[in-house]
Amino acid sequence: MTLTAPRAPERTLQRTSKDGRRVAGERAFQLLLLIGLGIGLVVLGVLLYTVANKGGGRLSSEFMNGFPSRRAAKAGIKPALYGSLWLLGLTIVIAVPLSIGAAIWLEEIAPRNWLTRLIEVNIANLAGVPSIVYGILAAGLFSGLLGLGDSLWTGAFALSMLAFPVIVVAARESIRAVPPSIRQGAYALGATRWQVTRRSVLPPSIGGVVTGCVLALSRAIGEAAPLLLVAVTASFSTPNSPGDVFSALPLQIYSWTTRPQVAFQVNAAAAIMVLLGIVLTVNVIAIFIRNRSQVRW
Amino acid sequence: MTATTISGRRQGPATDLRRRRRPGETVIELLLALCGILSVGTTVAIVGMLVRDGGAFFGEIGVLDFLFGTTWQPKGSPAKYGVLALLSGTLLVATIALLVAVPLGLSAAIYLSEYARPRARRILKPMLEVLAGVPTVVYGFFALTWVTPQLKKIFPDIGVFNALAAGLVMGIMIIPTIASVSEDAMRAVPQSLREGAFGLGAGKRRVAVRVVVPAALSGIAAGIILGVSRAVGETMIVAVAAGATPNLTADPLKSVQTMTGYIASVAGGEGARGTTDYSSIFAVGLTLFVLTLILNLISVALVRRFRQVYQ
Numbered sequence: 001m002t003l004t005a006p007r008a009p010e011r012t013l014q015r016t017s018k019d020g021r022r023v024a025g026e027r028a029f030q031l032l033l034l035i036g037l038g039i040g041l042v043v044l045g046v047l048l049y050t051v052a053n054k055g056g057g058r059l060s061s062e063f064m065n066g067f068p069s070r071r072a073a074k075a076g077i078k079p080a081l082y083g084s085l086w087l088l089g090l091t092i093v094i095a096v097p098l099s100i101g102a103a104i105w106l107e108e109i110a111p112r113n114w115l116t117r118l119i120e121v122n123i124a125n126l127a128g129v130p131s132i133v134y135g136i137l138a139a140g141l142f143s144g145l146l147g148l149g150d151s152l153w154t155g156a157f158a159l160s161m162l163a164f165p166v167i168v169v170a171a172r173e174s175i176r177a178v179p180p181s182i183r184q185g186a187y188a189l190g191a192t193r194w195q196v197t198r199r200s201v202l203p204p205s206i207g208g209v210v211t212g213c214v215l216a217l218s219r220a221i222g223e224a225a226p227l228l229l230v231a232v233t234a235s236f237s238t239p240n241s242p243g244d245v246f247s248a249l250p251l252q253i254y255s256w257t258t259r260p261q262v263a264f265q266v267n268a269a270a271a272i273m274v275l276l277g278i279v280l281t282v283n284v285i286a287i288f289i290r291n292r293s294q295v296r297w
Numbered sequence: 298m299t300a301t302t303i304s305g306r307r308q309g310p311a312t313d314l315r316r317r318r319r320p321g322e323t324v325i326e327l328l329l330a331l332c333g334i335l336s337v338g339t340t341v342a343i344v345g346m347l348v349r350d351g352g353a354f355f356g357e358i359g360v361l362d363f364l365f366g367t368t369w370q371p372k373g374s375p376a377k378y379g380v381l382a383l384l385s386g387t388l389l390v391a392t393i394a395l396l397v398a399v400p401l402g403l404s405a406a407i408y409l410s411e412y413a414r415p416r417a418r419r420i421l422k423p424m425l426e427v428l429a430g431v432p433t434v435v436y437g438f439f440a441l442t443w444v445t446p447q448l449k450k451i452f453p454d455i456g457v458f459n460a461l462a463a464g465l466v467m468g469i470m471i472i473p474t475i476a477s478v479s480e481d482a483m484r485a486v487p488q489s490l491r492e493g494a495f496g497l498g499a500g501k502r503r504v505a506v507r508v509v510v511p512a513a514l515s516g517i518a519a520g521i522i523l524g525v526s527r528a529v530g531e532t533m534i535v536a537v538a539a540g541a542t543p544n545l546t547a548d549p550l551k552s553v554q555t556m557t558g559y560i561a562s563v564a565g566g567e568g569a570r571g572t573t574d575y576s577s578i579f580a581v582g583l584t585l586f587v588l589t590l591i592l593n594l595i596s597v598a599l600v601r602r603f604r605q606v607y608q
Contacts, residue, residue, distance in 0.1 A: 022500055025502060026500055026501055026502050029502040030501075030502075032404065033404040033407055033408040033412060034404075034408060035404070036400060036404025037404060037405040037425070039401055040425060040428055040472045040473075041425070044428055047431070047435070047436075047439045050442070051435070051438070054442070097332075099332070100332075101333075102329070102332035102336060104329050105332060109330070110333060116333075119334070121594075122336055124593065124597050125340070125590060126336060126339060128523070128526050128527075128530075128590075128592070128593035129530070129586065129589065130529070130530025130531070130532065130585055130589055131530070132560050133582050133586050135560075135564070136346065136560070136578060136579065136582045137339075137342060137343050140350060161339055165336070168336070187315065193318075193322070194322040219430065222432025222433070223433075224434045225433070225533055225557070225561065228532075228560075228561050229560075229578075250434045250533070253435070253438065254437070254536070254537065257438045257441060257442070258536075265438075269442075272438060275435070276432075279432060280430075
């Protein structure tokens with residue numbers, strides 16, 4: 001293939017069939033990558049559609065306010081929903097201050113030595129501990145040794161241990177993003193270390209910290225595994241205090257899903273819609289906070 | 298308070314301003330330190346609990362019988378506790394999950410890091426991350442009620458509970474884990490390496506596959522190992538969809554039981570506390586903990602390596 005009327009023959013690289021193949025190869029590769037990325041999202045779409053299709057008709061105020069029942073059509077999620085909300089509240093109270101405290105200490109106060117190094121590696125590993133292991137610990141330690149029984153406290157401690165490393169990692173990243181010059185400025189004005197931390201470092205990093213908390217909590221509220229050993233799968237009474245036995249939405253879903261009757265799977269789908277509604281709303285809130293609070297230095 | 302900042306020595310003023318205190322602040326700082334040290338307490342508690350109660354179990358059932366036995370029959374007489382039967386289930390499901398998640402996660406990572414425009418990336422990345430935010434019991438529901446029926450059309454003799462559906466769905470679940478760690482590693486590859494390759498006439502695909510991926514390899518490996526650790530530790534998907542048959546098999550169409558699945562089934566079965574049956578979950582939990590701990594340590598070490606190379 002030669003060009004008949006080249007305007008600038010010296011500068012035009014001739015397109016050969018090899019180039020054509022190369023362009024096609026590039027296109028194909030890019031398409032392949034997009035397909036790879038897309039499959040996950042398509043599956044997510046199918047999942048949401050399946051759940052909505054199956055459970056959409058079951059969502060009603062009776063379902064939200066009903067109690068578990070042997071008859072699928074009469075069963076509801078009130079105890080499980082209340083259990084989950086209780087767990088969420090208690091987990092916030094336990095996990096948020098402890099993990100933010102640990103993050104502040106590691107970033108701002110702790111001396112750089114083997115102990116902090118150990119703690120850092122330890123937190124990274126805690127983030128990878130299977131959630132059911134936290135359940136075993138909760139059953140053995142909080143329920144057994146500490147005598148809390150199979151109560152909301154025990155469940156909340158299990159979820160708090162799960163959320164702890166996630167919040168610490170997110171909070172540390174956010175705190176670290178505050179440039180050292182901000183701290184030095186505050187020190188130069190005579191502030192003490194705690195004043196620097198509280199007045200200069202925390203305010204600009206609070207957005208990232210809150211986002212981390214919200215994401216960790218949304219993860220925790222959807223977890224069933226750590227609660228398996230300490231909660232009842234289908235509770236018949238709504239908990240009134242942290243000392244009560246409890247169920248939780250993910251456990252109720254598990255219990256219904258594993259029943260052979262299709263009617264219970266419809267219930268499970270409807271309960272999933274409620275759970276996903278909570279989790280996804282919380283996620284959107286987190287993204288919103290993150291976008292609103294981004295500080296550029 | 299004499300400052301010694303002469304000759305560019307990296308030593309600050311003789312009096313470190315950070316050491317100044319107001320009354321009460323020491324207490325605050327101590328409390329914060331307590332929060333940090335608490336994390337070590339958690340690990341100690343986990344290990345202590347698992348070793349103490351797992352130890353009681355190993356007192357009755359020999360460690361070797363546990364580690365190398367191939368039959369898991371807690372209800373049989375004599376009861377047999379050979380963890381290999383559970384471990385094989387775990388490995389089978391995890392292998393299927395990785396076969397899904399590694400190619401998909403890596404293509405997502407390469408696309409996001411090398412091809413996507415910033416705008417597309419800002420939208421696609423959070424969407425992908427939603428996959429990790431879906432509660433795992435929901436994935437279990439999906440595997441059991443949608444994936445298995447679809448698979449039945451292809452493999453008519455597939456069981457209601459099977460390793461394949463659980464593995465496939467678990468693979469989808471760990472895509473974001475692999476994708477985000479790998480993408481971080483790829484974005485950490487210096488632009489100069491890419492430009493050098495472009496200058497030598499390489500196309501975009503070649504730069505991605507031959508330059509960026511090899512340069513980010515330790516980070517990618519870290520992501521994959523983290524994915525393996527997630528797959529091994531995941532409970533609800535397998536508890537719902539993989540079944541409860543401790544099977545030493547490589548047949549993905551059969552029902553298997555994983556280590557996590559076994560713990561879940563004991564929890565659901567109201568096994569009386571104090572029995573060998575119940576204490577076996579501590580032994581299985583200990584095995585699980587050690588396994589994931591090793592994987593996580595490798596992953597952390599690999600991540601640190603790629604950070605060191607390019608920063």
